[in-house]
Amino acid sequence: MAKLAINGGSKVVPEGMIKPWPHITEDDKVAVMEALERASPWRYPFEEVVELERAWAEFTGMRFALACNSGTAALHLCVVACEIGPGDEVLVPADTFLASASCVLHSNGIPIFVDVHPKTYNIDPSKIEERITERTKAIVAVDLHGLPADYDEIYEIAKKYGLKVIEDGAQAHGATYRGRQVGSLGDCAGCSLNGSKCLSALGEGGLFTTNDEKMRELAERARMFGEYVEPGKPREYNAYMMGWNYRLDPLQAAFARSQLRRLPEMTEWRIRNGRYLTERLGEIPGIQPPYVPQDRTHVYFFYPILVRPEELGVDDIPIDEFRDILCRVMNAEGVPIKAWQTRPVPAQSLFQFLDGYGKGCPWSCPYSRKGIKYDPDEYPVASDICRRRVVLGHSTDSFGPPNGIELMEKYAEAFYKVFVENLGEFLDSVRKEAKVA
Ligand SMILES: Cc1ncc(COP(=O)(O)O)c(C=O)c1O
Numbered sequence: 001m002a003k004l005a006i007n008g009g010s011k012v013v014p015e016g017m018i019k020p021w022p023h024i025t026e027d028d029k030v031a032v033m034e035a036l037e038r039a040s041p042w043r044y045p046f047e048e049v050v051e052l053e054r055a056w057a058e059f060t061g062m063r064f065a066l067a068c069n070s071g072t073a074a075l076h077l078c079v080v081a082c083e084i085g086p087g088d089e090v091l092v093p094a095d096t097f098l099a100s101a102s103c104v105l106h107s108n109g110i111p112i113f114v115d116v117h118p119k120t121y122n123i124d125p126s127k128i129e130e131r132i133t134e135r136t137k138a139i140v141a142v143d144l145h146g147l148p149a150d151y152d153e154i155y156e157i158a159k160k161y162g163l164k165v166i167e168d169g170a171q172a173h174g175a176t177y178r179g180r181q182v183g184s185l186g187d188c189a190g191c192s193l194n195g196s197k198c199l200s201a202l203g204e205g206g207l208f209t210t211n212d213e214k215m216r217e218l219a220e221r222a223r224m225f226g227e228y229v230e231p232g233k234p235r236e237y238n239a240y241m242m243g244w245n246y247r248l249d250p251l252q253a254a255f256a257r258s259q260l261r262r263l264p265e266m267t268e269w270r271i272r273n274g275r276y277l278t279e280r281l282g283e284i285p286g287i288q289p290p291y292v293p294q295d296r297t298h299v300y301f302f303y304p305i306l307v308r309p310e311e312l313g314v315d316d317i318p319i320d321e322f323r324d325i326l327c328r329v330m331n332a333e334g335v336p337i338k339a340w341q342t343r344p345v346p347a348q349s350l351f352q353f354l355d356g357y358g359k360g361c362p363w364s365c366p367y368s369r370k371g372i373k374y375d376p377d378e379y380p381v382a383s384d385i386c387r388r389r390v391v392l393g394h395s396t397d398s399f400g401p402p403n404g405i406e407l408m409e410k411y412a413e414a415f416y417k418v419f420v421e422n423l424g425e426f427l428d429s430v431r432k433e434a435k436v437a
Helices: 027-036 047-062 073-083 097-106 151-163 213-224 251-259 263-281 319-332 348-354 380-388 406-419 422-433
Strands: 064-067 087-094 108-116 136-142 164-168 190-192 206-210 303-307 389-392
Touching: 027 151, 027 251, 047 064, 047 206, 047 251, 064 213, 073 164, 073 206, 073 213, 087 097, 097 108, 097 136, 136 151, 136 406, 151 164, 206 213, 206 319, 251 263, 263 303, 263 406, 303 319, 303 380, 319 380, 319 389, 319 406, 319 422, 380 389, 406 422
Parallel strands: 087 108, 087 136, 136 164, 164 190
Antiparallel strands: 064 206, 190 206, 303 389
């Protein structure tokens, strides 16, 4: 029987087998070079940006799409479009990337966190109502790891209380919920085009979508310094509202447009890879692969695995310590699993210190409800996931092409080697590293 690589055995996944993300083709290179040829003089709007917006609107089936320079900017445009302002409260899942919550702070609104569901890891609809106050204006539903949230249940609550739904689809381009595309599942949506994402602008970028004319107009103004700028007409240089410079670069728009042509095919690879791995890992005690409800698809921006050492009889080592040792053991086998976000967002220092802009703003703002505090113990499911989670799918080891089933076979083989064939040796290593007798 092979020894574990961490103890000098040979590794399962050969060096160089894993290909990085984004996957760049000749078509992408031609698209960027053509955009470069057309790039001077500077102008607003660039045709490449308008073309990306048109194509994303068509892909998602939405009336309006606006490209901007990050996913965070796209989410902030959603917040502006929903007319969220000082002291307004917005519900956000406790386990997500910071930007799902900080986009609210950017408009002086107050994020209020909701625990997540133990199976989907997305906002738990059964815990939303208890967080609603007379100041609540919207719910941010995040399609975490690549799995759409429970939109029907979320909308039922949103309608009852007159709230807007903002979709954070940063991690889930190409996934569907009851046949509808990510990017079309909220009253408005923000997706990221950061280079690590399932649809990428190579560097940074973002996409805002809505069907609502007024929301589009507010978002468009916020993107352009708060001004009205109409193509072909002289610029007035007059800001009608608070605005930012959230415009997207034409070279990045051209790259993202080119990638969007292949998004359906790239999504198929992701889904095939994820399903295969889940089938294989499902047989192995000690680890829990992701759950996917039948009415939606998961595109595995991250493939999350929860460690369950108690299933192996290990209950004397802190779970996060077991997780970190497992990462070292699996990394030695060539499987690049890593922890992702080891604490819920409300446990981050920003929310513990309650100071966004200095002087305690926006929490100390006279429009904000007094006494808001973020107690990490109020989010037990998110905290548990953060302790147990490891992920595959960083830009160094994506689930997209050209990585395919051959690589997934190797991953499965490595987990089998560690958790089944060499379980005794693995647990000895765990105990030695954790210094448990
Ligand atoms: C869930 C989620 N929301 C928002 C963002 C922000 O996107 P960006 O990095 O493009 O600003 C990210 C980026 O990682 C994300 O994962």
